[in-house]
Structure formats: C-alpha cells, structure tokens
Amino acid sequence: MTPQTLDKITSLQEQRFLLPGHYTWEEFEELEALTADAPGLRISYLDGCVEFMTLGEQHEILKKVIAILLEAYFFDKGINFIPVGSATRRAKEKGASFEPDESYYIGQKKENPDLAIEVNITSGSIDKLEKYKRFNINEVWFWENNQLSVYHLNNDNYEQVTQSQLLPELDINLLERCVLMPSIIEARIEFLKEIRQ
Template sequence: MTIATSSPPILATEQRFVFPILMSWEQFKALDVLLGKTRSVRLAYLDGRVEIMTLSAEHETIKCLLALLLGLFFLEKDISFTPTGSATLEAAEKGTSKEPDLSYRFGEERRQKDSPDLAIEIVFTSGGLNVLEYYRRFEVSEVWFWEDGVFSLYHLQAGGYQQIEQSDLLPDLDLALLSQCLQMSEEKEALKFFRASIRN
C-alpha cells in the first residue's frame, strides 16, 4: 500500500496497515498533516512504528451508539463525567500518538486531568500495534475493547494492564446488557430498552 500526495481513497471497509519502515516523530507529524483532512483515516504512532486505519460506517455507528448508552447510564446513576471523545493522546517524549474511539474522565478533578480515566476501542479489524502500550504511557486507568459483541476490560496496575471481569470505574454497569443493546437492529429501541433496564 502506498500513500499518495493527494487525498487518499476512502475505503468502504475497515483496514489496518502498519508501515514497514520506522519513522521519526517529525516524519510522522508530516504524514499526519498530509492526511489531516481525511476524516475516515486515523493514524497512530509507537516508537517509530506507524499504523494507519480506515474507519467504516459500522464502526462509527457502534461508537456513537455506545456513547449514547453510556451517557444514559451516567445520567441515571448521577455520575459526574467529562467526555473527551477521540482527543489525541500524544507526546514526542513518550514516543506515542493515539486517538481512542471514546474516552472519559471521572472524579472531582476530572477537568484538570491530562489523560482520561477510561479509553474505549471498537475493534472490527484486529492486529497492528500494541494498543495497551499506548495507554500505559499515559496512565489511563481502564481500557475497554468491544469486539465481536463482547467487551474485554483491562485495569492499569503496577506491572501493566491486567484483564478484569467488571469495571473498577463503573462497577454497577451491566456489560452484558450494554453489549446486547449495541447489537440490536434498531438504535432507538436499544436506547429505550437500556434506559428501562437500568431504571429497574
């Protein structure tokens, strides 16, 4: 795969490609500027390795529905939060740049935090670079992956991320219910069903 100097084609399905050569931070930022107007393409950088990923409509639908469902949960449970969306976590000195699909900050000091407490990845195309390593360098407390209808959760500990069964940040959240709603065919009904379920 080559990168053209004009706008690259927008692909219908999601794909990942890791560049076979190492790039300096300056080269990566130049590529980032080059692709800056291509909204369907996302770049990530880790110690000289660069990954480019296209985003499908299905990916974006799940991401937006998940954000709505979590918003309902926060409202119903009176949880104070700050959504930070896909805000880029980036630092040359850390050797990394990454955009989560969704991210959130919690707690009284949430607006003053540099990094989110929770990052979420919607996975349709696996492989590529070590996603958890990106977030470890920014000390993100929890990372969730949603893949094939199942959530996998990881909590940051002294030795790195450890897989957990239930969120430490959101212990009352029913992940099976959340996943069920993400797979419903009608988004409006999914929201209504989720709201009714968490109110009971």
C-alpha cells in the same frame, strides 16, 4: 456519480495498514501533515511504528451506540463526566500518538481521561494497551467480535477484568446486549429499564 459508485463509497470497511520501516517522531509528524486533509483516515504512532486506519460505517455506528448508552448510564446514575471523544493523545517523550474512539473523564478533568473505548472491526497491529499505559488511562474497553473486553490498569500493567473497576455497578453483559439491538430507541429503553431495577 453513479449509484454504483455511491454504494462502493458508503460500504467501505475499516482497514488498517502498518507502514513498513521505523520512523522518528519528526518523520511521523511529516506524515501526519501530509495526511491531515484525508477524510476518515487516522494515523497512530508507537515507538517508530506508524499505522494508518480508515473508519468504516460499521465502526462509527458501534462507537456511537456505545457512547449513547454509556452516557445515558452516567446521566441516570448522576455520575459527573466529561466526554472528550477521540481527542488525540500524543507526546514525543512517550513515543506515542493515537486517538481513542471515545474517552471520558469521570468526576473531574485530570491530566488524562479515566476511560477510553476502542472499536476494532479488524485486528490492530500496534499494541494498543501499551499506548494507553503510557498515558496512564485507568481503563480501556475494546469492542471486538460483538463483545466488550475490559482492561484495568493495575501496578503499571493492564489486566483483563470481567467488571469495570471505574463503574462497578454497570452490567457489561447488558451493555453488550443493548449495543447489538437493531433499534437504538429500543436499546436505550431496554438499557435504562434494566439499570433502574
């Protein structure tokens, strides 16, 4: 493998592709089985729509930095949590299957996580909030265009809020600023310093 080939591989960007047509749950499961061994490929399903997504390096860096800082917050504030990462949420009767980038139970384990985080480098084509609503996930955070958008489930619908209802003392602007810092060490130091004031 030449260095040029390696550069092309490591610089792949996140890509999304909505498969044309409408698919049954069983057809979706067949597609899942066919793509099970494809590294870095995710497949989502919602009401007959199938979406493929490849994960680029930038996507993975951002999701991990957000997780590192959020988990530092949980530890520092003594908030019990269970990290479940990108564990698949799927149910034929709900007509949905997907993987959040990060997800957490806050307090104790329940039927579904309390918080899910998605990093969007490219715009999505399946209604992401609809998928989360079917699994009754209290809060969904989207990282897009270098900022977090927070959605809280209220009366069976998500509403965008400026402050997390699950973590009302967390400064979202501080979290955004620290995620964008070039050094993860400096970001963690700055983040912990600020939340302790």
